[in-house]
Amino acid sequence: MAKKLPKVDVVIVGVGWGGGIIASELTKQGLTVVGLERGKERKTEDYFMVHDELRYALRYELMQDLSKETITFRSKMNVRALPMRSYGSFLLGTGLGGSGVHWNGQTFRFLPYDFEIRSKTIERYGAKKIPEGMTIQDWGITYDQLEPYFDKFEKMAGIAGEENPLGGKRSSPYPTPPMRTTPSMKMFADAAKKKNLHPYILPSANLSQAYTNPDGVARAACQYCGFCERFGCEYGAKADPVVTVIPVAKKTGKFEIRTHSHVRRILHTGNKATGVLYTDVTTGEEFEQPADIVVMTSYVFNNTRILLMSKLGKPYDPTTGKGVIGKNYAYQVLRGGAVGFFDDKEFNNYAGAGSLGMCLDDYNGDNFDHSNLKFIHGANISVTQTGFRPIGTNKVPPGTPSWGKDFKAASIKYTNRFISVGAQGASMPFQQHFLDLDPTYKDAFGDPLIRITYDFVDQDRELAAFCADKCAEIVKEMGANEKLEINRKLGPYDITPYQSTHNTGGVIMGASPDNSAVNNYLQMWDAENVFVVGASSFAHNSGYNPTGTMGALSYRAAEGILKYRKSGGGMLV
Amino acid sequence: MADSNNVKEQPVSRRNFLKNSGLVLGSLVVGGVAGSLLRKPEPQAQPAAPPPTADYNQALMFFTPEQFKVADAACERIFPEDELGPGAKALGAAYFIDHQLAGDWGFNARDYMQAPFYPGEITQGYQGRLKRREIFDIGLQEMNNYSNSTHGKRFYELPPEQQDAVLKAFESDEVKLTTISASTFFNMLRASTIEGVYADPLYGGNKNMDGWKMKNFPGNQMAYTQLIDKPEFVKMAPLSLRDHQH
Numbered sequence: 001m002a003k004k005l006p007k008v009d010v011v012i013v014g015v016g017w018g019g020g021i022i023a024s025e026l027t028k029q030g031l032t033v034v035g036l037e038r039g040k041e042r043k044t045e046d047y048f049m050v051h052d053e054l055r056y057a058l059r060y061e062l063m064q065d066l067s068k069e070t071i072t073f074r075s076k077m078n079v080r081a082l083p084m085r086s087y088g089s090f091l092l093g094t095g096l097g098g099s100g101v102h103w104n105g106q107t108f109r110f111l112p113y114d115f116e117i118r119s120k121t122i123e124r125y126g127a128k129k130i131p132e133g134m135t136i137q138d139w140g141i142t143y144d145q146l147e148p149y150f151d152k153f154e155k156m157a158g159i160a161g162e163e164n165p166l167g168g169k170r171s172s173p174y175p176t177p178p179m180r181t182t183p184s185m186k187m188f189a190d191a192a193k194k195k196n197l198h199p200y201i202l203p204s205a206n207l208s209q210a211y212t213n214p215d216g217v218a219r220a221a222c223q224y225c226g227f228c229e230r231f232g233c234e235y236g237a238k239a240d241p242v243v244t245v246i247p248v249a250k251k252t253g254k255f256e257i258r259t260h261s262h263v264r265r266i267l268h269t270g271n272k273a274t275g276v277l278y279t280d281v282t283t284g285e286e287f288e289q290p291a292d293i294v295v296m297t298s299y300v301f302n303n304t305r306i307l308l309m310s311k312l313g314k315p316y317d318p319t320t321g322k323g324v325i326g327k328n329y330a331y332q333v334l335r336g337g338a339v340g341f342f343d344d345k346e347f348n349n350y351a352g353a354g355s356l357g358m359c360l361d362d363y364n365g366d367n368f369d370h371s372n373l374k375f376i377h378g379a380n381i382s383v384t385q386t387g388f389r390p391i392g393t394n395k396v397p398p399g400t401p402s403w404g405k406d407f408k409a410a411s412i413k414y415t416n417r418f419i420s421v422g423a424q425g426a427s428m429p430f431q432q433h434f435l436d437l438d439p440t441y442k443d444a445f446g447d448p449l450i451r452i453t454y455d456f457v458d459q460d461r462e463l464a465a466f467c468a469d470k471c472a473e474i475v476k477e478m479g480a481n482e483k484l485e486i487n488r489k490l491g492p493y494d495i496t497p498y499q500s501t502h503n504t505g506g507v508i509m510g511a512s513p514d515n516s517a518v519n520n521y522l523q524m525w526d527a528e529n530v531f532v533v534g535a536s537s538f539a540h541n542s543g544y545n546p547t548g549t550m551g552a553l554s555y556r557a558a559e560g561i562l563k564y565r566k567s568g569g570g571m572l573v
Numbered sequence: 574m575a576d577s578n579n580v581k582e583q584p585v586s587r588r589n590f591l592k593n594s595g596l597v598l599g600s601l602v603v604g605g606v607a608g609s610l611l612r613k614p615e616p617q618a619q620p621a622a623p624p625p626t627a628d629y630n631q632a633l634m635f636f637t638p639e640q641f642k643v644a645d646a647a648c649e650r651i652f653p654e655d656e657l658g659p660g661a662k663a664l665g666a667a668y669f670i671d672h673q674l675a676g677d678w679g680f681n682a683r684d685y686m687q688a689p690f691y692p693g694e695i696t697q698g699y700q701g702r703l704k705r706r707e708i709f710d711i712g713l714q715e716m717n718n719y720s721n722s723t724h725g726k727r728f729y730e731l732p733p734e735q736q737d738a739v740l741k742a743f744e745s746d747e748v749k750l751t752t753i754s755a756s757t758f759f760n761m762l763r764a765s766t767i768e769g770v771y772a773d774p775l776y777g778g779n780k781n782m783d784g785w786k787m788k789n790f791p792g793n794q795m796a797y798t799q800l801i802d803k804p805e806f807v808k809m810a811p812l813s814l815r816d817h818q819h
Binding site: 048049051052053054058059060065066067070073074075079080082083084085086088180181182183221222223224225226346347348350351352356388389390391394402403404405407408409411412415416440441442492493494495496 | 685689766788796802
């Protein structure tokens with residue numbers, strides 16, 4: 001029997017970006033909040049020995065322990081789903097700050113087109129442009145409505161950047177100036193301008209200078225040490241929940257964080273949640289935490305999984321397309337790029353920052369004519385200098401053997417002589433791509449794992465080939481030798497090579513309970529005191545890193561929760 | 574006997590390496606690390622050098638001496654010593670792998686290893702029951718078996734060209750194994766050799782940071798603010814985590 005604890009105003013499940021933002025905004029307004037985090041506590045001082053590629057990048061020090069909990073995967077419904085036994089395709093966060101700790105800091109805003117993708121596609125190309133089975137839908141909010149929340153997130157995090165010439169309107173400039181321009185970024189910008197494209201410096205949560213945010217949190221500038229992705233920041237320069245929103249919430253005295261607390265169910269009577277059930281993983285003891293409002297703030301997979309296990313909301317049925325929980329799982333197309341090798345130039349490739357780079361959106365969203373193309377949307381194309389690390393980076397020109405003397409010579413020679421121009425391709429949702437509970441495999445508590453049914457489709461293959469050609473043109477213009485590596489071919493989706501930790505969907509937002517799980521405050525249509533915050537609310541995935549949009553939606557959700565609290569109940573939309 | 578061979582052969586090969594690589598290492602050879610490679614220091618060569626310290630890290634935690642010899646020889650073919658600098662053997666890659674197999678990684682401690690096990694599609698990743706240390710047990714044994722049956726000698730007794738042919742036969746799955754695919758083992762061996770060459774020396778490989786030096790990787794510097802936007806390439810002596818003081 002679970003031990004029942006005293007009731008609080010709000011319980012949040014997972015203390016990463018979503019949980020941190022919700023906690024800071026609510027506690028500032030006097031609400032009492034308990035944050036349940038299944039992982040351990042983390043702080044900047046923990047990263048004293050962080051420049052360790054093996055421990056953090058290859059042995060996944062900061063990631064979820066898969067022996068306790070993983071996902072299962074199959075390409076389609078008639079294939080047996082099997083567990084992701086080791087890491088590959090994407091990396092799941094855990095611990096205080098969640099994946100907000102080991103991110104790169106690339107902080108984009110989705111395009112105005114993204115939020116009204118279905119309407120705008122039909123308006124420009126006609127309904128026939130949307131292929132059978134592609135379940136794109138408008139998000140129930142416009143870019144202009146969301147803009148103030150983007151602004152708020154960027155100011156909180158201290159995002160460094162310059163305006164995207166092809167992006168949505170901004171109410172104010174980025175709070176800090178852009179990151180420094182490296183030689184390869186300059187070459188990319190020059191090449192792009194020659195082609196009449198619109199390059200700009202990547203928006204970055206790696207602070208470009210010392211900055212104090214509106215909450216009074218002061219942080220130091222990025223040192224370009226080259227250890228961002230998969231690492232925590234030893235300087236506190238990279239914005240993460242542990243150095244920004246969590247301390248703000250704690251300072252109010254209204255926020256209690258319980259680490260090692262693994263939430264397993266949302267408890268509810270009828271269409272109202274009463275609290276959550278969790279296990280203290282250090283003792284095995286079960287607790288019931290009653291609350292007026294439950295906010296799911298874990299990653300895409302657990303947001304969906306806990307709702308399904310709690311039997312909250314209508315599970316999605318891929319055969320009929322009815323139901324919503326688990327619907328519109330989407331990923332990204334990271335194939336479609338080109339690597340240039342430079343015999344006459346050497347770059348300081350070992351230096352860098354997670355969000356140091358130059359990019360362009362001429363081939364993203366609907367910024368170009370798709371009339372004769374067999375896909376919609378596109379990709380942000382960029383050159384980045386995230387800091388090469390020697391185990392992970394052994395680029396050799398095509399045709400070089402993968403081991404032996406020639407490999408050694410080429411991998412050493414080109415370590416500081418290659419530049420990769422890459423495309424981050426958008427992923428559209430399809431009726432046959434979804435999340436549900438695995439019937440066979442269980443986690444350490446005996447609960448079912450979440451099951452992913454997903455594969456790349458023709459639209460993705462067309463997009464990858466298109467982007468690869470564009471990237472190759474740019475890298476050639478930059479002066480690479482003739483031995484380009486061009487990645488045009490997108491095979492089947494494979495869970496083993498790392499691609500992108502930009503998983504989206506499962507608890508999507510929209511204007512109607514018929515085709516979405518939450519409204520534009522991320523309030524569940526089927527349970528008014530449950531808010532589900534995260535990239536799980538994205539109805540499709542764009543050609544960008546998701547954190548900026550996810551952060552904006554978190555601020556929007558926080559505002560919704562405060563409104564809901566004030567009005568004493570009811571639907572906000 | 575394998576044991577005594579191992580003990581005898583290692584210092585000899587390292588001594589030869591040092592003898593032959595004066596040009597390669599040149600001034601990079603300093604103090605205790607170079608000394609530690611030699612059984613007996615030559616005082617006339619480095620009169621001011623401090624007395625050598627033994628490298629207590631170079632001892633086996635998992636491999637049998639026979640397994641170590643196979644692994645050490647294979648790693649060296651994957652990343653051979655040449656005019657650019659030391660190979661996997663001198664860098665200690667096989668010791669690195671041995672130490673890794675003895676710990677969490679070898680036991681797949683942080684991987685999902687629960688039943689049921691079913692063979693899957695290639696895109697579903699590894700679905701076997703074997704742990705990495707068991708895969709190495711099988712793979713190294715099979716390398717000797719295959720070497721014996723095709724060339725009449727154990728892997729590490731073959732000349733380099735024949736060792737390469739054996740490795741290629743594994744890489745291309747020309748060798749058929751029953752419990753794992755030969756290429757699965759080869760890919761694991763290749764990946765961990767690269768790790769042993771370039772991981773921080775604290776793990777027992779990348780000896781003297783020579784892997785990093787060849788690659789011009791500066792290791793664990795605190796900041797690159799001073800050079801991040803400079804057009805010229807900046808070369809600097811690497812620092813290991815041992816040096817990383819804040």
